[in-house]
Amino acid sequence: MTEALLEVQDLYVEFRSGGGTVRAVNGVSFSLARGETLAVLGESGSGKSVTAAAIMDIIDSPPGFIRGGRILYAGRDLLTLPRRARRRINGVDIGMVFQDALIALNPVYSVGWQISEVLRAHQRASRRMARAAAIHLLERVGIAAAANRVDDYPHQFSGGQRQRVMIAMALALKPAILIADEPTTALDVTVQAQIMDLLSELQNETAMGLLLITHDLGVVADAADRVAVMYAGRVVEAAPVRQIFQHPAHPYTLGLLHSLPRSDRKGDKLNPIRGAPPDLARIPPGCPFHPRCDFALERCRSELPVLRDSGPEHRVACHRSEEILHVSR
Amino acid sequence: MSDIPLSATREHSQPRLLSLLWQDKFAFVAALFLLLLTCCALFGPWLLGDAAVAMNLRLRNSPPLVLPPVEQGWLYVLGGDALGRPILARIVVASQNTLAIAAAVVPLALLLGGALGLLAGYAGGWISVLILRLADILMSFPSLLLAVVVLYVFEPRVANLILVLALTRMPVYIRTTRSEVLEIRERIFVDAARALGAGGLRIVHKHIAPLVFSTLITIATLDFAFVMLAESALSFLGIGIQPPEITWGLMVAQGRNYLNTAWWLAFFPGLMIMLTTLSLNLLSSWLRIVTDPAQRWRLESDHD
Numbered sequence: 152m153t154e155a156l157l158e159v160q161d162l163y164v165e166f167r168s169g170g171g172t173v174r175a176v177n178g179v180s181f182s183l184a185r186g187e188t189l190a191v192l193g194e195s196g197s198g199k200s201v202t203a204a205a206i207m208d209i210i211d212s213p214p215g216f217i218r219g220g221r222i223l224y225a226g227r228d229l230l231t232l233p234r235r236a237r238r239r240i241n242g243v244d245i246g247m248v249f250q251d252a253l254i255a256l257n258p259v260y261s262v263g264w265q266i267s268e269v270l271r272a273h274q275r276a277s278r279r280m281a282r283a284a285a286i287h288l289l290e291r292v293g294i295a296a297a298a299n300r301v302d303d304y305p306h307q308f309s310g311g312q313r314q315r316v317m318i319a320m321a322l323a324l325k326p327a328i329l330i331a332d333e334p335t336t337a338l339d340v341t342v343q344a345q346i347m348d349l350l351s352e353l354q355n356e357t358a359m360g361l362l363l364i365t366h367d368l369g370v371v372a373d374a375a376d377r378v379a380v381m382y383a384g385r386v387v388e389a390a391p392v393r394q395i396f397q398h399p400a401h402p403y404t405l406g407l408l409h410s411l412p413r414s415d416r417k418g419d420k421l422n423p424i425r426g427a428p429p430d431l432a433r434i435p436p437g438c439p440f441h442p443r444c445d446f447a448l449e450r451c452r453s454e455l456p457v458l459r460d461s462g463p464e465h466r467v468a469c470h471r472s473e474e475i476l477h478v479s480r
Numbered sequence: 481m482s483d484i485p486l487s488a489t490r491e492h493s494q495p496r497l498l499s500l501l502w503q504d505k506f507a508f509v510a511a512l513f514l515l516l517l518t519c520c521a522l523f524g525p526w527l528l529g530d531a532a533v534a535m536n537l538r539l540r541n542s543p544p545l546v547l548p549p550v551e552q553g554w555l556y557v558l559g560g561d562a563l564g565r566p567i568l569a570r571i572v573v574a575s576q577n578t579l580a581i582a583a584a585v586v587p588l589a590l591l592l593g594g595a596l597g598l599l600a601g602y603a604g605g606w607i608s609v610l611i612l613r614l615a616d617i618l619m620s621f622p623s624l625l626l627a628v629v630v631l632y633v634f635e636p637r638v639a640n641l642i643l644v645l646a647l648t649r650m651p652v653y654i655r656t657t658r659s660e661v662l663e664i665r666e667r668i669f670v671d672a673a674r675a676l677g678a679g680g681l682r683i684v685h686k687h688i689a690p691l692v693f694s695t696l697i698t699i700a701t702l703d704f705a706f707v708m709l710a711e712s713a714l715s716f717l718g719i720g721i722q723p724p725e726i727t728w729g730l731m732v733a734q735g736r737n738y739l740n741t742a743w744w745l746a747f748f749p750g751l752m753i754m755l756t757t758l759s760l761n762l763l764s765s766w767l768r769i770v771t772d773p774a775q776r777w778r779l780e781s782d783h784d
Contacts, residue, residue: 207675211666235679242677255672257687259773268686269676304773320676 155182155223156360157206157245157328162220164201164384167213171432175201177384178220180458183328186358188351190365190375190392192407196428198384199364203330206362207247208237224328243273246321250333252313256305262289262316263301269323288319293349311342315349322353329354330362335370347374368411372396377464380404383429383439386458390465400467400476402444438470446471500770507766510759517756521579524572531555532573533724536564541742559744562734567748574726574749579756581727582707584642586700589649594689594696596650597657602665602684612658615651623648624713631719641720645707656699660692694768701764705757728753 164176176198183189193199204210206222206229222229224244229237241247249255256265266288267281276284282301289297292315305313314334321329331350335343351374354361363374371378371392379389380403388401399405406424413419426443429435435442441451450470458468461476469475501508525532544559544567555566600611618626630644664670665688673683712729714720721727728749735745769775 204671209671209674238677238679240677241675247672247675249668249672249675251668254668257669257673257691259690259771261773268673268678272676272678272682306774317672320672323676 154184156185156225157362158182158221158223159202159206160221160223162202162205162222163218164198164205164210164215165218166215173431174434175215175384175431176205177434179381179384179386180220181379181386181389183360183362185327185360186354188354188361188363188374188376190363190371190378191381192365192368192371192378193381194366194428196431197381198431199381200332201384202381203247203332203362203364206245206330207241208234239273242269242321242326243324244326245328245330246324246326248314248317248321248329248331248334251337252317253305253310253337255317256313256320258305261302261304262308266316266320266323269320273324284323285319288323289316292316292319292322292353293345294319310338311345314338314342314346318346318349318353322357325357326359328360328362330364332364333366334363335367336365343370344373350374368407380407383434384431385439385468386466387440387469388465388467389458390462390467394462394465398462398465398476400461400465400472401469402446402471402475403440405475405478406443438468446475497770500776501766504766506762510762510766513755513759514763517575517579517759520572520575522576525576528555528569528572531566532569532726534565536560539564539566541738541745543742544744544748558748559742561731561745562738562742567731567744570726570731571728571749571752574728574731575752577721577725578708578711578727578729578753581638581642581645581711581721582704585645585649585707585711586703588642588646589703590653590696590700592646593650593653594657594692597654598661598684598689598692600654601658601661602680602688608658611654615654618648619651624710627710627714628717628719631714636714636719636722638721641711641714645710648710649703649707652699652703653696656695657692660695661688664688664691694771698764698768701757701760704760705753708753708756 159182160180162176162179163174166173166175179198179202181189181191191199191202201210201215205217208229210217217230220230224240229240232240256262260268263282263285266285267276267278270276270281270284286297286301289301294300294312294315300308305316308316314337318334329350334350335346338346347370350361353359361374363370365371375392377389377391378395379386380395380401381387382403388395388399388404390400395404396408399408403424406422409422410424412421424443429439429442435452437450437452437454438444438447438456441447444451448470454470456468456470458466461467461472501511539556539560541562542556542560542564544557553566555569558567558571561567561570596611596614600608626648627644631640634640670683670687673687678686708727708729711720711727712733715727715730716733721730723730731749732746732753735742735747735749738745769778
């Protein structure tokens with residue numbers, strides 16, 4: 152295995168509010184290598200976006216607190232670095248693309264201004280040079296007539312184009328890692344495919360690591376090399392993408408796959424996972440998934456399963472993973 | 481890379497702004513009026529300074545718009561005041577003091593209040609508490625009373641007048657700015673800017689302040705009228721502008737005694753205060769639309 156560029160180890164994030172403590176991330180670990188695409192898959196509230204926010208240092212504190220763990224980038228623990236040093240890593244070494252580019256772009260500035268602003272925040276670039284660079288970047292992400300559109304404002308672009316602009320901004324300084332937080336969720340399906348193609352094309356060009364945060368199994372199947380499935384702030388299963396889709400070892404992953412509508416079984420009812428994700432302020436004892444799990448035993452109610460190897464490069468946190476692997480085979 | 485004129489947009493922005501102003505007729509008239517006022521303020525005292533203080537007791541409280549006006553001279557077209565001085569000339573001359581005070585007070589209050597509000601909103605914590613309590617104290621203390629105390633203790637000089645008025649107007653800016661900042665700082669583009677490596681100062685300066693500014697400008701134009709009136713109240717109490725210096729507010733205050741017999745003494749300076757405020761309002765709402773990229777199309781016509 153290649154050496155990890157970004158490594159999250161045993162990360163804990165919680166939000167303290169009047170109503171109690173919301174434990175959003177509870178010991179997440181994963182690693183990302185150069186040129187690799189790791190998909191972090193999970194429902195809303197599984198802690199995947201909070202993990203990304205922790206990496207980028209954009210969790211508002213208070214109410215958010217990183218309670219433990221390490222985030223290693225190129226061997227340095229980001230959590231122990233002073234603010235200024237992290238600012239120099241953000242954008243330069245790690246870029247981020249947000250879900251909805253309409254609200255992630257400032258409405259009062261032209262897109263050209265916003266792209267050059269990223270450059271000017273980190274380097275002494277003249278306006279002229281920054282502008283030329285912005286045009287070049289817009290061309291690179293496939294905005295037609297970039298030289299004419301560089302002075303347009305975010306609302307004058309279509310959703311897909313806005314996401315391209317966002318990608319151009321994130322890639323302005325050629326980061327080694329790109330975190331894409333649901334980059335295609337706000338887009339329609341054809342545009343989704345274009346954006347994912349663009350991302351993988353750029354990734355092939357620069358060999359950057361792509362951390363793809365999504366709840367979309369289709370996107371995962373298309374783009375990811377490896378998958379980390381998150382539930383209630385934990386990684387419950389991590390494996391190469393083929394393994395996840397063909398031989399899931401966690402009942403939650405299995406449930407996700409079963410809940411997909413399939414064209415070869417037209418007319419069948421959908422199979423959603425029963426129940427709802429747990430309230431993160433009151434995570435059930437034992438395995439957090441046990442109230443929704445068809446395979447739950449008495450042991451699952453009391454004992455938290457740890458993430459352990461269940462095959463080559465396949466890690467899973469379930470007491471009955473062997474049996475589930477058997478079922479899914 | 482294609483060869484495109486890099487400064488193309490900047491070059492045609494000036495005439496474009498004028499054509500956008502022409503599109504909004506109200507704003508255009510307002511701009512003309514303010515331009516005229518500025519001329520009055522700059523050159524009025526120099527042109528009409530003597531006429532404004534020349535008494536003519538035969539024309540005491542002479543009514544406005546008397547036809548033919550030849551006999552009295554055109555300066556008396558708006559009538560004469562209690563000492564027979566031409567009201568038109570006095571209005572023109574008084575515009576300098578009036579506008580100078582308001583033009584000093586309002587930006588000062590806006591800058592101080594805006595800066596404190598940004599600090600309170602973005603820094604939070606005890607800094608925010610401290611600034612907000614300061615605003616509370618200023619707000620709960622009657623502003624006129626504060627001004628009276630300050631101006632009695634210190635001399636009623638113009639500089640003191642400006643300072644004390646700015647101080648009393650500050651809380652509005654502090655509170656508005658803070659609440660706007662609290663909303664804007666939670667917007668995703670601020671997170672995005674942070675994720676792409678912008679520091680706190682840069683975010684406040686480039687991403688938050690510009691969005692708050694248009695709101696503050698709108699308040700500032702309303703404040704213009706308030707400051708003119710507050711100044712006139714202080715002048716009326718004898719601790720503002722001292723006669724023989726004149727301001728519109730002072731003219732209103734002096735004319736008040738004659739409202740039954742000679743309404744024009746207070747009416748015309750009052751009208752000027754109103755028209756000035758109205759013009760500023762019209763112009764500021766035009767400005768707000770022009771500076772908002774999503775609204776600008778409203779002013780852009782097809783034949784543009």
